[in-house]
Amino acid sequence: MKISEARQQFISTWGAMGTHWGINRTMAQVHALLMISPEPLTQDDIMAQLNISRGNVNMNIRDLIDWGLVDRVLIPGERKEYFTAEKDIWKVATQIIKERKKRELDPMMKLMDQLSKVEGDKRDKEVKTFLDTINGIKKFGAHADDMLDVLVKSDENWFLSTALKIFK
Amino acid sequence: MKISEARQQFISTWGAMGTHWGINRTMAQVHALLMISPEPLTQDDIMAQLNISRGNVNMNIRDLIDWGLVDRVLIPGERKEYFTAEKDIWKVATQIIKERKKRELDPMMKLMDQLSKVEGDKRDKEVKTFLDTINGIKKFGAHADDMLDVLVKSDENWFLSTALKIFK
DNA sequence: ACTATTTTTCAGTAATTTTTGAAAATTCTA
DNA sequence: TAGAATTTTCAAAAATTACTGAAAAATAGT
Numbered sequence: 004m005k006i007s008e009a010r011q012q013f014i015s016t017w018g019a020m021g022t023h024w025g026i027n028r029t030m031a032q033v034h035a036l037l038m039i040s041p042e043p044l045t046q047d048d049i050m051a052q053l054n055i056s057r058g059n060v061n062m063n064i065r066d067l068i069d070w071g072l073v074d075r076v077l078i079p080g081e082r083k084e085y086f087t088a089e090k091d092i093w094k095v096a097t098q099i100i101k102e103r104k105k106r107e108l109d110p111m112m113k114l115m116d117q118l119s120k121v122e123g124d125k126r127d128k129e130v131k132t133f134l135d136t137i138n139g140i141k142k143f144g145a146h147a148d149d150m151l152d153v154l155v156k157s158d159e160n161w162f163l164s165t166a167l168k169i170f171k
Numbered sequence: 172m173k174i175s176e177a178r179q180q181f182i183s184t185w186g187a188m189g190t191h192w193g194i195n196r197t198m199a200q201v202h203a204l205l206m207i208s209p210e211p212l213t214q215d216d217i218m219a220q221l222n223i224s225r226g227n228v229n230m231n232i233r234d235l236i237d238w239g240l241v242d243r244v245l246i247p248g249e250r251k252e253y254f255t256a257e258k259d260i261w262k263v264a265t266q267i268i269k270e271r272k273k274r275e276l277d278p279m280m281k282l283m284d285q286l287s288k289v290e291g292d293k294r295d296k297e298v299k300t301f302l303d304t305i306n307g308i309k310k311f312g313a314h315a316d317d318m319l320d321v322l323v324k325s326d327e328n329w330f331l332s333t334a335l336k337i338f339k
Numbered sequence: 340a341c342t343a344t345t346t347t348t349c350a351g352t353a354a355t356t357t358t359t360g361a362a363a364a365t366t367c368t369a
Numbered sequence: 370t371a372g373a374a375t376t377t378t379c380a381a382a383a384a385t386t387a388c389t390g391a392a393a394a395a396t397a398g399t
Contacts, residue, residue: 006298009289013305016282023193023275027357038304041296046376056359061377082367082374090300092307096315107191114184121177128209130174132258136206137181139260147264147322154318195387214346224389229347250344250397 010039014053029055030063034072037088038095043076045083071098097155104151112144178207182221197223198231202240205256206263211244213251239266265323272319280312 004012014035021031032053037044044052049060064086067073072095076085089095119137123130172180182203189199200221205212212220217228232254235241240263244253257263287305291298 004285004289006289006291006295006301009286010297010301012282013286013301016279020275020279025191025193029357039297039301041300057376058360058378059358062358065377084376090304090307092304092311096311107188111184111188114180117172118177118181121172121174123174127174129178129207132209133174133178133181133207136258136260139258143260143264150318150322154315197387225346226348226390227388230388233347252346 013039027063029053029059030066033060033063034067034088037067037073037086038090040087043078043085043087045085047083049086070102100151100155104148108144108148112141115141115144181207195231197221197227198234201228201231202235202256205235205241205254206258208255211246211253211255213253215251217254238270268319268323272316276312276316280309283309283312 014032017035018028018032022028033049036049036052046057046060046064049055049064050057053060064073067088068075073086073088076087078085089098115137119134119141121130121133125131125134182200185203186196186200190196201217204217204220214225214228214232217223217232218225221228232241235256236243241254241256244255246253257266283305287302287309289298289301289305293299293302
């Protein structure tokens with residue numbers, strides 16, 4: 004397989020993967036393109052390579068910057084803005100995990116706390132089932148939180164990495 | 172907050188959460204409803220409670236069964252089919268992780284293996300950056316795989332659960 | 340085998356999400 | 370500070386995804 008074909012394949016697959024994870028196809032593709040680009044790109048480069056409009060590039064780049072996955076780069080003497088993506092996939096994953104935790108896990112847990120204060124008799128089956136579900140989610144959330152922290156930190160921790168394999 | 176209100180809130184939030192994770196709103200809502208329902212429900216119950224059509228219920232229930240999150244229940248003497256969801260959130264999470272790994276992580280890793288065989292000179296920056304990205308993803312995938320196995324098994328493993336907190 | 344009940348399918352429609360492109364805003368240069 | 374280059378915005382259009390409802394298929398009872 005030639006490099007140009009492989010790059011296309013990667014961009015397209017990364018985009019499809021995004022849609023399964025609630026990320027829009029184009030954003031994932033822009034991210035993929037920047038990850039495999041040795042040099043920073045301009046909006047025009049991205050427009051050309053992915054065949055999408057200027058507005059689209061602009062909006063998705065902005066979102067990627069909000070997610071902390073892409074940075075603006077200033078090239079001395081150049082008028083245009085350049086963009087580059089973090090290449091270290093560990094940092095990418097860490098960043099995504101942090102953001103999703105902040106945006107989704109934390110608010111969900113806060114809601115569970117509120118919902119667990121529901122009024123009603125616990126002998127009422129409906130109330131009991133509800134509370135069991137909510138409390139189960141709370142427990143799971145706390146555990147997942149610990150686990151994600153470990154994942155984030157286990158990159159260069161040999162002991163941890165080995166320990167994980169043992170428990171597998 | 173009254174139980175009926177709390178239930179509504181939960182269903183609606185679980186549905187919204189689903190959309191952030193590539194799961195369609197209604198499927199997540201059906202799942203939420205079944206999780207907090209003490210007794211199995213029929214398609215008609217679900218239609219009534221969520222205000223959706225028969226076809227919609229049917230399709231989403233089928234998908235939830237494919238995901239291993241919902242089971243058909245036969246009630247003796249009843250003509251209609253009943254449905255129930257796993258209530259133990261740990262089992263739910265485990266099941267989702269297993270399925271997503273099978274459906275998404277595994278095929279992605281297989282593709283990375285292929286792409287890492289791309290032809291070209293590694294001194295070519297484009298090739299080098301591409302390979303670095305692909306190989307990074309491969310490493311990460313393997314590690315995530317270990318980690319997910321641990322998560323799945325750490326539910327009732329006191330030592331592991333404690334160990335996780337230490338490394339936090 | 341016929342009939343009543345229930346489930347499944349799927350073409351058409353509706354709702355939502357994404358994209359475009361041109362105008363407005365901003366930024367830079369001289 | 371005029372004007373050229375670039376970025377940003379956003380209403381309208383396109384594309385995608387989800388939903389409905391009625392017909393077809395399946396199932397169970399007599």
